[in-house]
Amino acid sequence: MSHIVVLGAGLGGTIMAYEMRDKLRSDDRLSVVTLGTSYSFVPSNPWVAVGWRERDDVTVDLA
Ligand SMILES: Cc1cc2nc3c(=O)[nH]c(=O)nc-3n(C[C@H](O)[C@H](O)[C@H](O)COP(=O)(O)OP(=O)(O)OC[C@H]3O[C@@H](n4cnc5c(N)ncnc54)[C@H](O)[C@@H]3O)c2cc1C
Structure with missing residues (x-):
């Protein structure tokens, strides 16, 4: 275990957690420690700033 x-x-931790989850054995546990409960795709922030995307378009609810 x-x-x-x-x-x-x-960007690194979210992808790592999803990739790792697929490799867990049945008795393994995976915890993610982060600020808040959402992930924002940082490289798209300029699109939000200039109005090409809404904040919700580049944000994932991790919970
Ligand atoms: C405008 C912009 C455009 C970009 N465009 C590109 C691009 O086109 N291509 C590219 O390859 N890269 C790009 N980057 C760089 C890329 O976004 C970063 O290299 C990448 O986000 C780094 O990933 P990371 O997981 O190391 O850190 P981050 O994505 O910064 O993640 C760190 C996480 O740790 C959390 N955290 C921090 N401190 C604590 C704490 N004390 N306790 C709990 N949680 C904590 C944060 O909340 C955050 O969720 C861009 C960056 C910016 C700002």
Whole structure:
């Protein structure tokens, strides 16, 4: 049994958590520690700033 902890659900941590989840054995645990409960795709922030996307378009509810 392993308990894997991903620190920070940013671009690296979020992808790592989803990839890792697919590789877990039945008794393994995966925890993600981050600020808040959502992930924002940082490279798209300029699109939000200039009105090409809404904030919700580049945000995922991780919970
Ligand atoms: C405008 C812009 C455009 C970009 N465009 C590109 C691009 O086109 N291509 C490219 O390859 N890269 C691009 N980047 C860079 C890319 O976004 C970063 O390299 C990438 O986000 C880094 O990923 P990361 O997981 O290391 O950190 P982050 O994505 O910053 O994630 C860190 C996470 O840790 C959390 N965290 C921080 N401190 C704590 C704490 N004390 N406790 C709990 N959680 C914490 C944060 O909330 C965050 O969710 C761009 C960046 C910007 C700002």
